[in-house]
Amino acid sequence: MRIACFSTKAYDRLSFTDANRDFGHEIGFLEPRLDAVTATLAAGWPVVCAFVNDHLDASTLAVLAEGGTRLVALRCAGFNNIDLSAAAALGVAVVRVPAYSPHAVSEFTIGLMISLDRKIHRAWARVRENNFALDGLLGLGLHGRVAGVVGTGRIGALVARALRQGFGCEVLATDRVVDAGLVAAGVRYVPVEQLLAEADIVTLHCPLTPETHHLVDAASIARARPGFQLINTSRGALVDADAVVDGLKTGQIGGVALDVYEQEGDLFFEDLSNEIIQDDVFQRLLTFPNVLVTGHQAFLTHPALHAIAHTTLSSVSAFAAGLPLANRVPAPPAA
Ligand code: NAD
Numbered sequence: 001m002r003i004a005c006f007s008t009k010a011y012d013r014l015s016f017t018d019a020n021r022d023f024g025h026e027i028g029f030l031e032p033r034l035d036a037v038t039a040t041l042a043a044g045w046p047v048v049c050a051f052v053n054d055h056l057d058a059s060t061l062a063v064l065a066e067g068g069t070r071l072v073a074l075r076c077a078g079f080n081n082i083d084l085s086a087a088a089a090l091g092v093a094v095v096r097v098p099a100y101s102p103h104a105v106s107e108f109t110i111g112l113m114i115s116l117d118r119k120i121h122r123a124w125a126r127v128r129e130n131n132f133a134l135d136g137l138l139g140l141g142l143h144g145r146v147a148g149v150v151g152t153g154r155i156g157a158l159v160a161r162a163l164r165q166g167f168g169c170e171v172l173a174t175d176r177v178v179d180a181g182l183v184a185a186g187v188r189y190v191p192v193e194q195l196l197a198e199a200d201i202v203t204l205h206c207p208l209t210p211e212t213h214h215l216v217d218a219a220s221i222a223r224a225r226p227g228f229q230l231i232n233t234s235r236g237a238l239v240d241a242d243a244v245v246d247g248l249k250t251g252q253i254g255g256v257a258l259d260v261y262e263q264e265g266d267l268f269f270e271d272l273s274n275e276i277i278q279d280d281v282f283q284r285l286l287t288f289p290n291v292l293v294t295g296h297q298a299f300l301t302h303p304a305l306h307a308i309a310h311t312t313l314s315s316v317s318a319f320a321a322g323l324p325l326a327n328r329v330p331a332p333p334a335a
Contacts, residue, residue: 001320002026003073003313004045006034006054009269011305012075019309023317033265036060043067047316052076052296053265058086065090071319075312076299078235079329080208088331095315095327099154101304106158108298109203109233112257116229116292117142117201136289140200142167146225148199149173150192150215151206151234152182159203160187172199175206196224201231208235218243227254233298236262241281248288255290259298268295 005016008029016027028045032038034054040063042048048069050056056072061083064072072087074096087094115121118139126133147169149160157179163169164186173182174192183189192215196202202224206212216230217240230253232239241262247253261267263279277283285291299308315327 001047001316002028002045003047003049003316004028004030004042004069005049006030006032006038006042007051007269011300012051012309015305015309016313019306019313022310023313025313025316034060036063039063040067042069045069047071047073047319049073049075049312050082052078052081053268054081055265056082056087058083061086061090061092065092071095071316073312073315074329075308078207080235080237082329084329084331085334093319093325094329095312095319095325096329097308097311098327100299100307100311101301102154102158104301104304105155105233105298106162108259108294109155109159109205109231110162112233112259112292112294113201113203113229113231114142116231116255116257116290121292122289142169142201144168144170145200146170146172146198147201147203148195149187150195150202150204151175152177152179152187153205155233156203156205157182159205161185169201193223196220196228199225199228201229203231204234204238206234206238208237213237214240214243216240216244218246221247221252224252226252229253229255229257231257233259236260236264241285245281245284248285248291255292256285256288257292257294258285259294260296261293264296 003025005027008031013029020027030041034050036059039060042064046068048064050072070092072092072094077098079096082094119137123137147163149156152160152173152175160171160173160182164171171187172190172195173187174195178189215238221243244256315325318325
């Protein structure tokens with residue numbers, strides 16, 4: 001089938017071209033981010049492949065449907081950036097890649113956690129300037145500390161297990177589904193309020209939904225353990241960044257590592273090194289010595305890219321053959 005692939009980078013081209021040897025689809029690689037304006041580029045393409053910051057609201061979907069698109073294949077796990085009700089009303093099916101490499105994201109999360117605590121990002125910059133002084137690089141370590149994992153699905157469960165069994169943390173977790181294996185490994189499920197109040201390190205692994213939007217805001221930060229460290233590799237809008245800046249200024253938050261940011265659509269995945277960044281909150285975040293930000297790269301490993309491309313193209317093949325779509329994202333029930 002013909003697939004218009006938006007927001008493509010060199011690594012997407014490589015992984016999709018390589019995986020497509022097994023499928024033989026026609027893929028058009030497009031650099032622009034998908035929105036209501038760029039959606040016209042997909043006219044005549046029955047399948048559109050989109051990524052995390054593509055903007056699939058009702059107006060974008062209407063343009064796509066008008067141009068003949070019948071399937072949106074999200075090459076990511078999250079589906080917070082698509083209006084599923086509008087897609088269903090327009091007869092556009094939606095698939096995603098529910099699991100490609102939870103290891104990629106969980107390992108990156110642990111990497112951020114250790115880098116933030118042991119100030120590896122600061123040490124790296126110092127050593128490049130021949131500054132080998134250690135003042136200001138004192139860490140707390142992970143062993144024996146209380147880690148709180150919000151969402152123990154595929155990624156959160158791996159993080160919880162690594163923290164508990166690998167690093168000897170006391171691990172608290174919150175999720176509506178209790179993972180018996182984690183409980184057997186010593187993870188304790190508690191309400192989110194208790195997790196926030198008791199955890200030295202809070203790491204977010206739940207999806208972005210209306211319920212979890214700004215889960216970390218001024219009120220929850222105020223209730224949290226003073227000096228706690230916050231890690232977010234899930235979705236930016238789980239966190240109110242203004243409140244985080246305030247929390248960092250008072251010391252209520254002891255450190256923050258983010259791979260995602262609520263307004264990342266204007267920033268991430270592009271080289272803006274010659275631009276003046278207009279987002280004052282983001283720029284303020286970068287001024288704190290105890291903040292570490294990466295540009296939504298937790299997924300970026302070879303195995304993950306291969307799995308993303310393979311699963312996406314195999315969903316397209318199933319769609320072309322009229323087979324059931326195993327990775328279909330259903331429309332929410334009508335309100
Ligand atoms: P998953 O669906 O396997 O797990 C999500 C878990 O969150 C589930 O167990 C669910 O019950 C739980 N949950 C839902 N609402 C909750 C709430 N209010 N409080 C606590 N828990 C709640 O998803 P996953 O594969 O583990 O991915 C988690 C998130 O990671 C995704 O939603 C996606 O946004 C993000 N992600 C980020 C990257 C990246 O590159 N940074 C890559 C992949 C996924």
